[in-house]
Amino acid sequence: MTVKVEKIEGGIPHTTIMVAGLIASVVCIYLTYINVLTGTQLFSFFGGLGTVAALVWGSHTIKHLCSYGIGTGVPSAGMIAFGSGVIAMLFATKYGIAAPVVAVVLAAVIGLILGYVANNVLNMRIPVMIQSLVEMAIIGALVLMGYAAMMTGSFEFTSLTTGNVVILGLSLPSYQASFLGGALIATAFMLGAIAIQHPFNACLGPNWTQDRMLMLAAECGFLSMITAAVMSMPLIQMSAALVSLFVAIIGWFYTYSKYIELSQRDAAAWLDSKPIPEVEGQ
Amino acid sequence: MESIVFGIGITALAGALATVAGAAENTESDIGSQGDPNSQVQLAPQMGYIHRIFNKAVAGEPPAYGLWIALGAGIAWAFMAMQINPILAIVLGSGLAVFVQGVYATTAYLGRTASLAKFGQPVYVDILKSMTTVTMAHAFVAIFTTVTLCHLINAALGHPFPLPLLGIVWGIALGAAGSATGNPFYGKERQYQNQKFGAGVPIAASGNIVRYAEAGERNSLDNGWFSAKLGGPASGVCFGLIVFLELWRTVLFEQVGAGWGAIIIGIIIILVFTVIDRYIEVWARKNYGPYQKPTEEASS
Amino acid sequence: MSAVAAKPTAGSAVDMTAMIIGLIILLLVIAATYFVFGSGLAFMALIGIIIGGVLIGFGVHFVPVGGAPAAMGQAPGIATGVAMLAAGAGLAGLFGGAWAAQTTDNLYVIVITGAVGGGLMMAITCMFVTFIYVFGMGIPCASGKVLKDPITGDTQPEFKSQGTEGHGLPFVSYVGGVIGGLFGGAGGTLIYLMLLDLYKEELPGMMNALPGQVLPIAVTLAGMFAIGMFLVNAVLAAYNITGTIEGPHDPKFKRFPRAIVASAVASAVCGIVAIMIVAL
Numbered sequence: 085m086t087v088k089v090e091k092i093e094g095g096i097p098h099t100t101i102m103v104a105g106l107i108a109s110v111v112c113i114y115l116t117y118i119n120v121l122t123g124t125q126l127f128s129f130f131g132g133l134g135t136v137a138a139l140v141w142g143s144h145t146i147k148h149l150c151s152y153g154i155g156t157g158v159p160s161a162g163m164i165a166f167g168s169g170v171i172a173m174l175f176a177t178k179y180g181i182a183a184p185v186v187a188v189v190l191a192a193v194i195g196l197i198l199g200y201v202a203n204n205v206l207n208m209r210i211p212v213m214i215q216s217l218v219e220m221a222i223i224g225a226l227v228l229m230g231y232a233a234m235m236t237g238s239f240e241f242t243s244l245t246t247g248n249v250v251i252l253g254l255s256l257p258s259y260q261a262s263f264l265g266g267a268l269i270a271t272a273f274m275l276g277a278i279a280i281q282h283p284f285n286a287c288l289g290p291n292w293t294q295d296r297m298l299m300l301a302a303e304c305g306f307l308s309m310i311t312a313a314v315m316s317m318p319l320i321q322m323s324a325a326l327v328s329l330f331v332a333i334i335g336w337f338y339t340y341s342k343y344i345e346l347s348q349r350d351a352a353a354w355l356d357s358k359p360i361p362e363v364e365g366q
Numbered sequence: 367m368e369s370i371v372f373g374i375g376i377t378a379l380a381g382a383l384a385t386v387a388g389a390a391e392n393t394e395s396d397i398g399s400q401g402d403p404n405s406q407v408q409l410a411p412q413m414g415y416i417h418r419i420f421n422k423a424v425a426g427e428p429p430a431y432g433l434w435i436a437l438g439a440g441i442a443w444a445f446m447a448m449q450i451n452p453i454l455a456i457v458l459g460s461g462l463a464v465f466v467q468g469v470y471a472t473t474a475y476l477g478r479t480a481s482l483a484k485f486g487q488p489v490y491v492d493i494l495k496s497m498t499t500v501t502m503a504h505a506f507v508a509i510f511t512t513v514t515l516c517h518l519i520n521a522a523l524g525h526p527f528p529l530p531l532l533g534i535v536w537g538i539a540l541g542a543a544g545s546a547t548g549n550p551f552y553g554k555e556r557q558y559q560n561q562k563f564g565a566g567v568p569i570a571a572s573g574n575i576v577r578y579a580e581a582g583e584r585n586s587l588d589n590g591w592f593s594a595k596l597g598g599p600a601s602g603v604c605f606g607l608i609v610f611l612e613l614w615r616t617v618l619f620e621q622v623g624a625g626w627g628a629i630i631i632g633i634i635i636i637l638v639f640t641v642i643d644r645y646i647e648v649w650a651r652k653n654y655g656p657y658q659k660p661t662e663e664a665s666s
Numbered sequence: 667m668s669a670v671a672a673k674p675t676a677g678s679a680v681d682m683t684a685m686i687i688g689l690i691i692l693l694l695v696i697a698a699t700y701f702v703f704g705s706g707l708a709f710m711a712l713i714g715i716i717i718g719g720v721l722i723g724f725g726v727h728f729v730p731v732g733g734a735p736a737a738m739g740q741a742p743g744i745a746t747g748v749a750m751l752a753a754g755a756g757l758a759g760l761f762g763g764a765w766a767a768q769t770t771d772n773l774y775v776i777v778i779t780g781a782v783g784g785g786l787m788m789a790i791t792c793m794f795v796t797f798i799y800v801f802g803m804g805i806p807c808a809s810g811k812v813l814k815d816p817i818t819g820d821t822q823p824e825f826k827s828q829g830t831e832g833h834g835l836p837f838v839s840y841v842g843g844v845i846g847g848l849f850g851g852a853g854g855t856l857i858y859l860m861l862l863d864l865y866k867e868e869l870p871g872m873m874n875a876l877p878g879q880v881l882p883i884a885v886t887l888a889g890m891f892a893i894g895m896f897l898v899n900a901v902l903a904a905y906n907i908t909g910t911i912e913g914p915h916d917p918k919f920k921r922f923p924r925a926i927v928a929s930a931v932a933s934a935v936c937g938i939v940a941i942m943i944v945a946l
Contacts, residue, residue: 568829
């Protein structure tokens with residue numbers, strides 16, 4: 085588990101991003117517990133903020149891993165992250181208040197074994213492979229848990245499987261109209277899997293800059309949060325869904341305009357309706 | 367009997383929707399240079415060929431379409447759970463999914479192009495304005511038709527998977543079929559129009575993509591026009607056949623021989639396609655004939 | 667997929683120590699399941715999941731994928747990512763298998779229906795790839811790795827255009843694609859079916875509900891886990907072949923023992939967690 089930071093000139097070191105992302109994400113997911121304490125669902129949007137923190141961290145992990153050249157596309161890394169994360173996350177939801185911590189620990193174990201398998205059994209010999217797959221499994225689990233908390237107001241198994249349309253939660257439609265029964269977890273899976281790989285996939289190239297990629301990661305997170313807020317409408321109170329939507333739109337608008345500014349800063353030129361610049365000899 | 371006739375009708379409708387979806391998907395991804403041909407659009411500036419082609423590297427087509435369709439399906443499911451009529455729900459879901467697709471398209475173009483600053487590739491804002499909207503329109507067609515066919519499979523044919531799960535399955539299949547069929551046609555035939563016809567692009571010519579049109583400079587709308595000739599329709603027929611035959615063999619033959627009927631029909635279909643494939647391959651060998659005996663690796 | 671100029675680092679050597687450690691992890695997981703849950707449904711589910719995962723990992727090695735160069739006719743195979751193409755086929759198979767699971771209880775019928783679904787998807791896709799190459803671009807099929815097609819005996823090098831490594835799908839690659847689809851569809855369906863049976867059995871007691879009520883939950887959980895494990899196995903297998911392979915005749919195909927161990931371990935670890943959700 086040696087860390088070999090490659091070509092990340094200046095900028096924030098990976099360890100800092102990792103620790104900050106982990107703490108911010110877990111804390112945000114825990115903040116949705118205020119829902120239970122206060123008896124409302126207005127604080128569900130913290131789940132979405134937790135996913136943004138985890139995705140920012142995840143995009144940097146992918147950059148870290150893919151700078152070695154893993155032989156296949158960047159998107160596949162996101163897929164393995166969420167494929168292993170979804171299992172850890174759903175198992176952890178059984179543990180009530182301890183769920184986020186259990187998810188982190190269990191995902192780390194799954195990621196560790198997957199990383200060992202990829203690095204040693206498949207003989208890939210990439211120094212950061214094991215660490216990266218551990219991080220990615222944790223991120224996958226946390227992002228899915230964040231979406232679950234945001235869309236249902238809680239991260240416990242019973243609330244994921246029971247719709248709030250029926251009060252007693254015992255009749256047939258209540259199971260079907262739930263986060264799991266309606267398979268909204270499938271949408272959350274893809275939202276996260278694309279959002280985690282897109283920042284690095286979109287920003288790779290010789291003039292890669294860290295702040296631009298991380299801003300894009302936050303933008304992807306908020307964009308996914310907008311749609312998650314819409315999907316939460318039938319599952320939680322409309323007011324809570326609207327609060328989430330409002331927070332997501334503000335965050336998305338800010339990060340998107342910031343990202344365009346940063347792209348403008350880094351681009352060779354910013355032209356509108358101009359021809360290809362003439363280079364002699366063509 | 368009536369239920370079988372009903373099932374066949376739904377199957378045909380789903381196949382038709384899938385055909386439209388495949389054609390729109392491939393045209394959309396070719397306008398955006400998504401998928402594998404993207405590598406050449408990315409490579410060209412590094413070889414000194416500055417271009418005005420849209421470079422929309424969101425992800426490979428299968429994961430990207432996995433998201434668009436799953437998202438459209440998820441939002442449609444949510445609206446349906448709020449007692450909104452399914453057609454309106456699917457339109458709203460597809461609309462929101464297209465918004466996400468459009469935002470991803472712009473960030474991908476800005477990101478990739480800004481990271482190529484070293485080679486002098488400028489960001490063309492007019493490309494963003496004119497191409498993104500066109501890809502969004504095509505994506506809407508692809509998403510709406512695919513989500514509708516998922517809804518039909520779930521609601522009318524009684525498949526056990528909920529809508530978003532069907533969305534992920536058919537979204538990835540749509541992207542896989544569309545990219546497999548359509549990518550070479552755009553990648554070889556359009557990007558490297560200046561290379562010899564009827565031969566692969568020599569590795570030495572990589573990056574020298576065609577950048578000028580009949581008049582003026584080529585943009586990605588020209589590429590969409592070109593893919594719509596063959597790559598798009600072929601992808602559409604490919605995905606349409608996949609959906610149609612898969613549903614058809616189940617709806618008609620599932621009850622035959624305790625489930626073995628559908629299996630036998632499926633194997634027969636596979637064998638038929640194998641024969642067609644072999645026929646095309648042999649036809650090409652006979653009619654095109656061998657290239658000259660390969661000499662040293664010479665670039666043209 | 668992406669334009670990273672990747673230099674694949676995985677060699678073709680087999681690390682025996684790592685393989686043995688992998689097998690030990692596998693046996694530990696199986697033994698743990700046996701001691702905790704006995705030889706009941708949960709144990710059978712784990713075995714089924716491991717077999718399914720191995721089928722997926724093995725099947726990916728058959729799928730002829732050329733990656734980005736294939737889109738320019740520079741390398742043989744299908745022009746897309748191997749993990750996602752296999753996923754497309756396998757999930758199409760899972761779709762068929764899940765549907766069959768509704769009407770019959772016969773394990774063989776369900777799994778074979780899933781396999782045929784995956785094979786059908788690959789057969790149609792591969793046929794259209796050949797179609798586009800031949801009628802759209804005027805390029806015949808040629809392999810770059812072998813002199814003769816092992817199935818048909820067609821000679822390959824003189825059909826390879828200058829400056830390329832071959833192009834299109836020679837017949838052996840086509841057959842490989844179909845076999846890959848068959849394995850992928852069967853593996854995905856097997857994982858789904860095993861988990862579905864277990865969840866249908868255990869969830870009603872766990873959630874205090876009638877079996878009919880929890881069916882949507884059971885279907886979603888099993889389907890989601892089947893997709894998740896499919897992707898994990900497919901990506902691991904893709905790592906093993908460094909993203910591209912021509913089919914069963916490719917020298918890289920000989921690396922498959924590593925992928926089988928890797929898939930078995932990965933499926934066992936994911937499988938035991940998926941089982942513990944209801945059985946613990």
